[in-house]
Amino acid sequence: MEGVDHLAHERNKSEFDVDAMKIVWAGSPHAFDVSDRISKLVASDPGFRKDNRSTLSRKELFKNTLRKAAYAWKTIVDLRLSEEEAAKLRFYVDEPAFTDLHWGMFIPAIKGQGTEEQQQKWLPLAYKMQIIGCYAQTELGHGSNVQGLETTATFDSQTDEFIIHSPTLTSSKWWPGGLGKVATHAIAYARLIVGGREHGVHGFIVQLRSLEDHSPLLGITVGDIGMKFGNGAYNTMDNGVLQFDHVLDVYSIAFASIAVMLWVSQVTCEGKYKQSDVPRQLVYGTMVYVRQTIVADASCALSRAVCIATRYSAVRRQFGSQNGGPETQVIDYKTQQSRLFPLLASAYAFRFIGEWLKWLYADVTQRLQANDFSTLPEAHACTAGLKSLTTTATADGIEECRKLCGGHGYLCSSGLPELFAVYVPACTYEGDNTVLLLQVARFLMKTVSQLGSRLSSKKPVGTIAYMTRVEHLMQCRCGVQRGFAELSADLVEAAVAHCQLIVVSKFIEKLQQEIPGKGVKQQLEVLCNIYALFLLHKHQGDFLSTGCITPKHAALANDELRSLYSQVRPNAIALVDAFNYTDHYLGSILGCYDGNVYPKLYEAAWKDPLNESVVPDGYHLYIRPLLKQEIRTARL
């Protein structure tokens, strides 16, 4: 039945002000207004259609993405959208593209690490998209180990030029998004060699393709690395391979087509390398920035999957019919609730941790500008650890939502397979999640060793302030490195626990703020308790074995969880409505707002290209001979 809201009875059950919750989710009334307006603009424009992606060939898919990117840019220019509105437009267009790397890494790298002169030269061109950039760090042989990169950038003081070179096959740049077919420029990371001496890995702005006919410049070999996981999905992105064959810079350093990012270090015209007194880790600054945006994005991907699974769980009925009445909605099964509601709570928890991390990043940036580097290690640990925690939980959560939707969740039209395929590389890119947790572990061990050192007067503050309250840590006398590799699997678990503590404590802090709207705060309190108690339940072995809780506590926590699930149940649909996702953005028949799932599934099936003919292509060649037992004589 068109136009009927099949979930209306669910919406009527809710006990809080959904519109007020929408504002809490968006972050502010202004953010809600922008998001709501732009999501509707995208949803109503056929130019941003996305329901055909899984049936397109790679070439068609990629060309379609190029068209969409150009159309999006025209829309941004024609409607004079602000940067905030443009970013929302990209979000709701919902298609990974070269533009992500241009806006998300290339421009931030120049802003964060370039000199004023470089910024003046490159940023105006980049902002108008008169050049298109990518971030070329990873190589075929090394990704995680940045110091292991092999590409070289040798300064020639005779000609005032850098010569950038890929000395081996394994030094080929491999993976950068946008590099394969589009980028005209790259920030390429290479080992700087000056006067025969090596000075570590630095970023260089390199022109790759002609701005006239897009052909690769002399000495540049560049292409796409091939199909990736899933049909459609991340294959809209041209992840690329790149080799430099002694590529020369023909201008002076300052206005070169290859320019070293000079904030952290300088090469003088006489060929002298000068390390400035800022920490060399600032070369990694763009990664810290992007990790923070990835955390903010995790709640979007998880909430999207949760929205689909929650709405469908309210529509779907199995078993339990009494006297010929309707069967039970699967959302009413306690097992379904115990799998779904912690994910709903996680989506909200990640939303708030994303907000907090944004604040932390802005704070550390401000301090860096004032030459205060004191909070950089904590910012690195928080961005690395929370990126790892939220992306792992989100990727696992999307897959769990697919299972929560039973067989129909496996259909592309559920939206979940593509969401999973697009999302899952977030566990690897911008730092493999285990490698990042090891960074957190290193930071924790260093803090612990300082706690135990009589020489150190430093008191841990911020996210590690709790350590002074943990008695056995205060007595710890271990060195940072001793035993580290041997214990790394346990240390990674400790790093996860540390990050979970941050997420829970920031959720609690959020609830200490004033939150307007009838029943909104109460709902958030329920979700916060679910998030914390679910973790306690999941890791009760650790809590029990360390004596942090007793078996009685564990049982009480479990009872409380069950009661919290019952409190969420009548509000579940309203809690996912608060994400304010359009049907276009959700891209899911199972998750559609009106819950009219079955007619839509039925109709969609008939639109599949396989159903264009009743008898399939290939019948005469392969099916008929088989049925007629002619297969042995047929020429296949």
Ligand SMILES: CCCCCCCC/C=C\CCCCCCCCCCCCCCCC(=O)SCCNC(=O)CCNC(=O)[C@H](O)C(C)(C)COP(=O)(O)OP(=O)(O)OC[C@H]1O[C@@H](n2cnc3c(N)ncnc32)[C@H](O)[C@@H]1OP(=O)(O)O
């Ligand atoms: C079709 C539609 C189109 C619409 C278009 C419309 C237009 C749109 C307009 C606007 C749109 C806006 C869109 C924006 C979209 C944005 C989306 C962004 C998406 C991005 C997608 C992501 C793609 C992925 C990109 C990548 O993957 S890039 C490559 C990433 N690589 C890594 O992460 C490598 C990981 N490895 C490392 O980081 C390091 O090697 C290591 C593991 C940290 C080890 O390093 P190292 O060996 O040097 O260190 P250690 O010896 O371990 O440590 C030395 C000390 O340094 C400290 N440290 C390490 N790292 C850092 C750091 N980053 N910061 C600070 N400190 C650091 C470490 O702790 C040690 O300290 P110590 O005190 O203990 O010595």
Ligand SMILES: Cc1cc2nc3c(=O)[nH]c(=O)nc-3n(C[C@H](O)[C@H](O)[C@H](O)COP(=O)(O)OP(=O)(O)OC[C@H]3O[C@@H](n4cnc5c(N)ncnc54)[C@H](O)[C@@H]3O)c2cc1C
């Ligand atoms: C979709 C996608 C997009 C990407 N986009 C870009 C881009 O735009 N630009 C760019 O430069 N790069 C990009 N990358 C590359 C990405 O950043 C790297 O793949 C990532 O940093 C992981 O590095 P790796 O591939 O070398 O993994 P590896 O380090 O080879 O990891 C393999 C395994 O080894 C383990 N491991 C590695 N080191 C250690 C250690 N010290 N201790 C314990 N275990 C370890 C890892 O946990 C993992 O299980 C992209 C990757 C993907 C998948």
